[in-house]
Amino acid sequence: MESSTPRPSNPFGFTSLLLPSATEIADLRRLTRSGISPQDPSKLAEAIQAVTPEIERYGAEIEKFQTELNRLVTERSSLILYAGLGRSALAPVQRIPDEMLVEIFGWCSPSSLYWVSDEIDRICFRHLRDLAKVCSRWHHIVMNTPKLWSRITVNTHLWRKDSSPSPSQLLLFLEDALRRGGSYPLSLDVDPDHGDDSLHVLELFSRHAHRWKDVAIRQYCHNHILSKLSGNLGRLEKLELGGNWSEFECFQNAPRLREFDFCGTPSGLPKIPWGQIQKGSFKKDRLASSVSSVISFLKLLTNVNTFTLSLDLRGQNPPDSDSMVSWDVRHLDMPLSVDHSLPISRLMDSLTLPFLTSLSIHPTHVTGPPPAWSSPHFVNLATRSGFGQNLRSVFIHVWATDDELLQCLEALDSLEELQVVDCCSDVGEPVQTVITDNFLQKLSRVSSDSATTGSTTLVPELRRLTLHSVLDFSNASLRDLLKLWSMARPVSDLSREEWNEIVWVVSEGGSNFEYGQSDGYRQLQ
Secondary structure: OOOOOOOOOOOOOOOOOOOOOHHHHHHHHHHHHHOOOOOOHHHHHHHHHHHHHHHHHHHHHHHHHHHHHHHHHHHHHHHHHHHHHHHHHHOHHHHOOHHHHHHHHHOOOOOOOOOHHHHHHHHHOHHHHHHOOOOHHHHHHHHOOHHHHOEEEEEHHHOOOOOOOOHHHHHHHHHHHHHHOOOOOEEEEEEOOOOHHHHHHHHHHHOOHHHEEEEEEOOOOOHHHHHHHOOOOOOOOEEEEEOOOOOOOOOOOOOOOOEEEEEEOHHHOOOOOHHHOOEEEEEEOOOOOOHHHHHHHHOOOOOOOEEEEEEEOOOOOOOOOOOOEEOOOOEEEEEEEOOOHHHHHHHHHOEEOOOOOEEEEEEOOOOOOOOEOOHHHHHHHHHHHOHHHHOOEEEEOOEOOHHHHHHHHOOOOOOOEEEEEOEOOOOOOOOEOOOOHHHHHHHHOOOHHHOOOOOOOOOOOOOEEEEEOOOOOOHHHHHHHHHHHHOOOOHHHOOOOOOOEEEEEEOOOOOEOOHHHOHHHHHHO
């Protein structure tokens, strides 16, 4: 190694003049591989001795630059942190109030009730634990907001002995949630099986009965466990039950209970303070009970304001009902499965609804067949109940003809809102259209003294019309209806909410009807 070999100067630090060249390194490699001794061992030994201080000097230089590098890295990290925190401080999410974040966090729970993984995540409150990891603020909100831990859904049909976490561990998670919820009112949705796991879950929830506010128990089980509820339901406002709860008395003392939903048979109803109920629903299983038993149940609802009566009456041939009820309900929704007119006729013959203001009659399922209909019996119900004076809103989706529907509308002089649906069955099945030329023409007919007001002779107070149609009518009929409902009003008044309005027409394929594609509407424009 020649120490006199010139080296380029390094303005940033030390560079040894004894650095070997690539040729010198290659010569030493060949020598070590050949097994031959160097020609001048003493010279090589001197070179090794000369570079040893240089190596030590490099170590000192590296240590000095490493310290400087660490300083630069640390300072850069501080600037990155500052910029990141600044951007976070300016982010819109920082301006969201804690109360709104609590509402958003509450929507993050898994919604599926049919997958084991979702059941585990829901009981472990995994969504909350993940949100708590985002930042210290979110962690504080999640861990210190009892409301977030007080809405619990459990389906023990999905619990497995060999799952991870095990049922005993899931119970520990439920206990943790109840502890974090403190004294906040509880919302529970429990679908229990008949195993020991359900027993433990209901026993755990029963210990917190004083917190129950909104509770659903999908099946009846474990009477001796639920008997602990008696006298502890001072906060209960809404109750939903399924199955057979006959003679169960623990819900009788619930002073705040106002809403009750039930799926089962009238004979399976529990004892509750019926006079307090203002809103509710009843869903009857197919062929499980008679029309008269349903009517007997309705007699209990003396103060109800809004009710959903869902009945499956397919295959029933009920006799004349000897049970009648005058029911003060104001808003009635009736999802029905009826394959012939006799059951619905018996039902309508058994009811008097003197205070009814809104009525919906439609299939039990959106894609299901429309219920059978009996116009004469509906007209009798309307006359007996005074629908002509009180009924303001009707949604009707039944298996009827246009003339039958028009016959019903003749009894509804005070009707302000009407929604009608054509009957569309599956492919290859018959279609029963009620929104026809005849229907639209009768709806458009005006008397001589109402030609300037837009009032029709059929439904003079109608203000809002919604049609779901397979478009089995002519453009001329639609044009006449649009003319009546738009030209009879001054343009300046058309935006007023109380004036007549056509909301939508839906084609057979389900897509929105494009007014611009209608020759009749273009002529109207």
